[in-house]
Amino acid sequence: MSNKLLEIKNLKTSFYINDGYYAAVDDVTLTVNKNEILGIVGESGSGKSALAFSVMGLHTRAKMEGNIFFNGKDIVNVSKSELNKMRGNEMAMIFQDPLTALNPLMEIGAQISETFILHRPTMTRRERKDRVIELLKMVGIPRPEYVFSQFPHELSGGMRQRVMIAIAIANQPKLLIADEPTTALDVTIQAQILDLIRELKATIESGVILITHDLGVVAEMADRVAVVYAGQIVEIANVYTLFKKPLHPYTRSLLHSVPADGQDKLHVIHGIVPSLKHLPREGCRFAHRIPWMDASDHEENPILHEVEPGHYVRCTCYKNFSLQEDESKEA
Amino acid sequence: MWKFIVRRLVITFPQLILLSVLIFLLAQAMPGDALTGLVDPNIDPATIDEQREKLGLNKPWYEKYIEWVGGVFQGDLGQSFRYKIPVTDLIEERIVNTFWLSVATLIFTYMIAVPLGMISGRYNDTILDSSITGYTYIGFATPLFIFALVMLWIFGYHLQWFPTGGSVAPELKPGTLEYVLSRIQHLLLPALSIALIQTVSTVQYLRSEIVDTKQKDFIITARAKGASESRVYNRHILRNSLLPIAAFFGYEITTLITGTIFIEQIFSFPGMGQLFIESVLQRDFSVVNAVVLLFGAAAIVGALLSDIILSIVDPRIRIK
Numbered sequence: 083m084s085n086k087l088l089e090i091k092n093l094k095t096s097f098y099i100n101d102g103y104y105a106a107v108d109d110v111t112l113t114v115n116k117n118e119i120l121g122i123v124g125e126s127g128s129g130k131s132a133l134a135f136s137v138m139g140l141h142t143r144a145k146m147e148g149n150i151f152f153n154g155k156d157i158v159n160v161s162k163s164e165l166n167k168m169r170g171n172e173m174a175m176i177f178q179d180p181l182t183a184l185n186p187l188m189e190i191g192a193q194i195s196e197t198f199i200l201h202r203p204t205m206t207r208r209e210r211k212d213r214v215i216e217l218l219k220m221v222g223i224p225r226p227e228y229v230f231s232q233f234p235h236e237l238s239g240g241m242r243q244r245v246m247i248a249i250a251i252a253n254q255p256k257l258l259i260a261d262e263p264t265t266a267l268d269v270t271i272q273a274q275i276l277d278l279i280r281e282l283k284a285t286i287e288s289g290v291i292l293i294t295h296d297l298g299v300v301a302e303m304a305d306r307v308a309v310v311y312a313g314q315i316v317e318i319a320n321v322y323t324l325f326k327k328p329l330h331p332y333t334r335s336l337l338h339s340v341p342a343d344g345q346d347k348l349h350v351i352h353g354i355v356p357s358l359k360h361l362p363r364e365g366c367r368f369a370h371r372i373p374w375m376d377a378s379d380h381e382e383n384p385i386l387h388e389v390e391p392g393h394y395v396r397c398t399c400y401k402n403f404s405l406q407e408d409e410s411k412e413a
Numbered sequence: 414m415w416k417f418i419v420r421r422l423v424i425t426f427p428q429l430i431l432l433s434v435l436i437f438l439l440a441q442a443m444p445g446d447a448l449t450g451l452v453d454p455n456i457d458p459a460t461i462d463e464q465r466e467k468l469g470l471n472k473p474w475y476e477k478y479i480e481w482v483g484g485v486f487q488g489d490l491g492q493s494f495r496y497k498i499p500v501t502d503l504i505e506e507r508i509v510n511t512f513w514l515s516v517a518t519l520i521f522t523y524m525i526a527v528p529l530g531m532i533s534g535r536y537n538d539t540i541l542d543s544s545i546t547g548y549t550y551i552g553f554a555t556p557l558f559i560f561a562l563v564m565l566w567i568f569g570y571h572l573q574w575f576p577t578g579g580s581v582a583p584e585l586k587p588g589t590l591e592y593v594l595s596r597i598q599h600l601l602l603p604a605l606s607i608a609l610i611q612t613v614s615t616v617q618y619l620r621s622e623i624v625d626t627k628q629k630d631f632i633i634t635a636r637a638k639g640a641s642e643s644r645v646y647n648r649h650i651l652r653n654s655l656l657p658i659a660a661f662f663g664y665e666i667t668t669l670i671t672g673t674i675f676i677e678q679i680f681s682f683p684g685m686g687q688l689f690i691e692s693v694l695q696r697d698f699s700v701v702n703a704v705v706l707l708f709g710a711a712a713i714v715g716a717l718l719s720d721i722i723l724s725i726v727d728p729r730i731r732i733k
Contacts, residue, residue, distance in 0.1 A: 138637055140633055140636055140637060162641075162642070163641070166639045166640070166641055167639065168639070169636070169637055169638065169639040170637060170638035170639035170640075171639055174637065174638075175637045177630060177633065177634060177637075179630060182629065182630040182631065183630045183631055183633070183634045184631055184634065185631045185634070185635070185649055185653070186631070186653070186728075186729060187652055187653055187656075187726070187727065187728065188649075196635075196638055196640065196648075197638050197639070200638060200639045200640060200644075201639060233728040233729070235728070235729050246634070249634070249638065
């Protein structure tokens with residue numbers, strides 16, 4: 083068996099808006115290996131979460147094309163019941179906002195136990211409770227016996243995110259998707275949660291997709307990084323290469339927008355991510371945000387070029403690219 | 414939990430006292446009294462005045478109020494001027510009828526509202542949903558007294574499936590099975606008439622709650638756990654959507670009272686509503702006071718029940 087856990091090939095996820103389908107995830111191809119953390123970075127609205135939801139099959143009204151091979155099996159068009167057998171069992175997800183991701187009317191214990199009721203029907207009530215308490219201990223919740231019968235509103239945000247993680251890892255999934263798991267938490271809690279995810283990944287040896295817009299988190303956690311812009315992967319490389327030798331204009335702009343020592347003014351990328359309906363569907367999608375570049379620098383139909391083994395960049399515009407401050411934002 | 418209920422009960426006492434004062438003053442403000450129109454107009458006005466004095470009708474309102482409240486506390490609601498029997502006796506037989514009518518109506522209301530609201534909310538913006546929503550709009554627009562008359566005319570008069578009046582067939586003895594069945598048969602049509610109209614607000618409420626709840630993040634969590642759609646709806650969405658419906662329950666009792674007043678009149682059903690209208694028309698104030706007091710108390714108890722139910726089902730508002 084190969085080392086590939088998840089293989090996404092030419093995935094296109096489209097949503098119906100007013101008059102037609104618009105792709106939020108467009109022609110994404112990537113792999114996640116076993117025991118690896120793949121970071122996915124991009125601005126808000128770049129399609130990171132849409133990609134994660136596609137893998138989990140959580141979109142209710144989307145058109146999905148392409149293939150997602152999970153352990154060699156294509157899961158794009160599997161039946162709902164087959165998908166339900168996998169979700170929460172072989173693959174699991176941690177969500178962005180722990181404050182709203184738990185059912186307010188269910189006890190913590192019952193919410194974690196539900197994953198066992200669904201996927202381990204032979205477990206007795208007693209076994210489930212023991213296992214839940216073990217899990218709560220594992221994710222670092224003090225007094226797990228007491229928390230077992232508490233309700234979400236009685237816990238802090240950090241504790242609730244720990245509960246979410248406990249739900250996700252309950253059945254030791256092979257693939258864990260963390261969709262901005264620390265965005266809603268304060269900085270000290272962020273570090274704890276990230277440590278926890280890393281530790282657990284090592285214990286259950288699963289592949290992890292870590293979605294974030296925080297480059298610091300990616301640098302610290304990920305083995306490989308995919309940079310997403312407007313639904314497409316624009317650059318993918320291992321974490322060292324990406325931070326040392328970023329190629330794509332978008333990656334370089336992003337890295338340059340992070341506050342650093344001795345810098346008195348932050349770099350601002352020109353313009354905003356266009357909305358789903360107004361995405362340029364032809365040519366380099368990043369072109370209008372680097373308007374000083376010549377049209378001839380871009381490819382007509384930008385594809386991913388493998389510049390080094392394992393390092394892919396979309397479009398040819400990176401070759402002549404130099405950073406420029408956005409003059410329009412001055413004054 | 415018990416502390417919460419006790420605290421909530423304590424709040425109801427000032428409400429009841431205020432209610433009783435209000436009712437009493439309103440009754441006093443109505444023109445005429447029990448002697449108006451009852452006595453022979455040829456009698457000397459002085460004699461009538463004497464009679465008023467004797468009956469205590471000329472005392473200031475607060476004295477009359479204190480007398481009345483004192484009586485209420487001892488279970489004495491006064492004497493009906495019209496029937497010449499204690500009000501409690503008069504109410505006793507009626508209240509049982511209205512109670513069962515209300516229970517039947519509530520059962521029908523929720524039996525209609527819950528499945529319709531669930532279907533409408535789950536399959537929102539489909540033809541099925543549109544037809545259910547269409548029904549609720551018709552329900553909102555239809556006055557209950559017209560609808561009840563139509564029901565009576567179709568099912569009572571034309572098809573003769575149901576009796577057109579009374580609360581039980583006259584020849585039956587209490588305690589027999591036929592007696593109970595006859596009472597149920599008399600209840601069905603009035604109860605259904607109220608329920609079909611008054612359920613529409615609950616249907617719409619439940620629908621919008623479900624539409625709202627199904628977009629919540631914790632529903633995605635449930636799906637990500639691998640829960641099937643039916644489990645997601647039954648375990649996660651429905652329970653969260655029923656919360657406001659539980660809160661609605663108290664209000665439901667209040668609208669029920671208005672409902673029964675119309676319905677009992679139309680179906681000549683001997684209950685509190687019918688008694689209320691009759692006594693108002695006959696200026697039988699001791700009866701009016703008693704009936705309105707009981708209606709008011711029912712509304713207050715309804716609100717109390719709502720709060721208690723809500724505190725049981727929603728852990729967030731349990732007072733520690």
